[in-house]
Amino acid sequence: MSTVQTKIETASRSLGYRKFSAGQFTFERDEYFAHILYPGGRHLIPIDAYLRSLMRDVAWGFFYGTVNFDTLFGTINRYGTVDMFVGLLNEAYYSANRHYVETFNSRQLRKVFMEMLEDWTNQGFDPFAAPDETGVPFGPKQGSNSKAIHRERMVAKRMVGLPGDLPYRSDATGETVNRQFTDVPQDKPEVYAEPGFENEVHAFNMFAYVSRSDVTWNPSVVSCVRDSQFCCTTEEHILPITHGNDRVEWFIQATDEIIWDIDDGKTGRPRAKVIMKAGDVAAMPADVRHRGYSPKRSMLIVWENNDGTLPQRYAAGELKPYPVEF
Amino acid sequence: MSTPTYFGSLNDFKKGGVTVINDDPKHYVFSNVFEVASKSKPYEKVAVGKNLNYVIEAVRAEGNSPWYACEHDEAALVMDGEVEVHYVKPDRPQTPAGKEGTVKLAGEPAGQKMGWVKVRRGHMALLPKGAAYQFRSAAPGVMLVQTILGDCTVEKWGEICQK
Ligand SMILES: [Fe+2]
Numbered sequence: 391m392s393t394v395q396t397k398i399e400t401a402s403r404s405l406g407y408r409k410f411s412a413g414q415f416t417f418e419r420d421e422y423f424a425h426i427l428y429p430g431g432r433h434l435i436p437i438d439a440y441l442r443s444l445m446r447d448v449a450w451g452f453f454y455g456t457v458n459f460d461t462l463f464g465t466i467n468r469y470g471t472v473d474m475f476v477g478l479l480n481e482a483y484y485s486a487n488r489h490y491v492e493t494f495n496s497r498q499l500r501k502v503f504m505e506m507l508e509d510w511t512n513q514g515f516d517p518f519a520a521p522d523e524t525g526v527p528f529g530p531k532q533g534s535n536s537k538a539i540h541r542e543r544m545v546a547k548r549m550v551g552l553p554g555d556l557p558y559r560s561d562a563t564g565e566t567v568n569r570q571f572t573d574v575p576q577d578k579p580e581v582y583a584e585p586g587f588e589n590e591v592h593a594f595n596m597f598a599y600v601s602r603s604d605v606t607w608n609p610s611v612v613s614c615v616r617d618s619q620f621c622c623t624t625e626e627h628i629l630p631i632t633h634g635n636d637r638v639e640w641f642i643q644a645t646d647e648i649i650w651d652i653d654d655g656k657t658g659r660p661r662a663k664v665i666m667k668a669g670d671v672a673a674m675p676a677d678v679r680h681r682g683y684s685p686k687r688s689m690l691i692v693w694e695n696n697d698g699t700l701p702q703r704y705a706a707g708e709l710k711p712y713p714v715e716f
Numbered sequence: 717m718s719t720p721t722y723f724g725s726l727n728d729f730k731k732g733g734v735t736v737i738n739d740d741p742k743h744y745v746f747s748n749v750f751e752v753a754s755k756s757k758p759y760e761k762v763a764v765g766k767n768l769n770y771v772i773e774a775v776r777a778e779g780n781s782p783w784y785a786c787e788h789d790e791a792a793l794v795m796d797g798e799v800e801v802h803y804v805k806p807d808r809p810q811t812p813a814g815k816e817g818t819v820k821l822a823g824e825p826a827g828q829k830m831g832w833v834k835v836r837r838g839h840m841a842l843l844p845k846g847a848a849y850q851f852r853s854a855a856p857g858v859m860l861v862q863t864i865l866g867d868c869t870v871e872k873w874g875e876i877c878q879k
Binding site: 614638640 | 723724731734738744745746747748749750751765772791795805829832836841844847874877
């Protein structure tokens, strides 16, 4: 495993940004690009897309499976360690043996990523917001936006609103209804619990809760049945990363529409397009990578199975990549 | 004002779909909950999602449902209509220990009334473990139930999914 060293150096062209390294990877940013230097070469990613991807990777603790920043660079969660790669999941790079992979301690790499995000995010740019809602990240270093990048991931233990569980969102908590969901009813369910049953007789307005999310493409758990998690999220513009899950996940489109590009998880070859409208349900097989496009802000329920034994069982072929056969 | 939010309903839904480039559409197990409920009998619990033993069922809410009980938590999300859920704490356990999924009861069990909720589109109700419950809906509605595969789960993927 490689060790992580954070070098406190400024990039050569004194734009004010720090340079970071992890193992044999070096990261620099300039006005428009993140530069990823690795033993095989240098790879560039537009800085807006890079920061948005980095934000998700950090916030989700490397998430389930693979987080592809683009067709070359990404991370694979090994739960405790994480593989960082260039070209590993790109057919051309891999077959020409031009790929590069290094394994890191997850906590150490996350620390470097977090510092990078902190240093490279300029004032006025929120990597979690839709492009129409925030400023631009370009140019030389200008201030910071610590508040935006330190949001906590919201995970309900049982269900939002139960005593001791995730609280509701409201104007009073500063969580206002998003500009694109002003027509989502904010009414409350009628709840009549007999004394002593307040922890059990429970309901809440989930759509209203989701309409008040100020982040995009950032699932938060609202209800659990053991390892079955409903992760609700508001989607607008493009999912910054292309997600290659290490297990089957499902989508339930709650409102509006998302168009998904589905590519093969290993090679990146296109496999399908999936158009989802309100009420549509679809599985994402365990061997694909997916990236969504949401023209209007929409609500999506990402349905995950949090069982920690799954990645191995899918990888070993014990489980088929498709959830249902008919 | 931005584009209105589109919800879909039992009487008015649009459906997307899978366009394959090099794949089988069946791999995406694609269906629409409103379409499924439009063809279901009242309170038929039709699986529209399955992840090993976990399921999501599309349920047409219409009239009074049977009484149900469950060993573990479940959650019901209303996608269309207005539904009441009435809860009873049974005097005696209604389900065998370790039983997974929704269990249909013969009728309302003897026990203590716990209360009730009235939920509309977008509202989610907890169906707490160990409780018995009944749905009541004056007009046809649609719910999604997050639960575990059980005796009441209906699997008819070939009828509901894109092929
Ligand atoms: Fe995903």
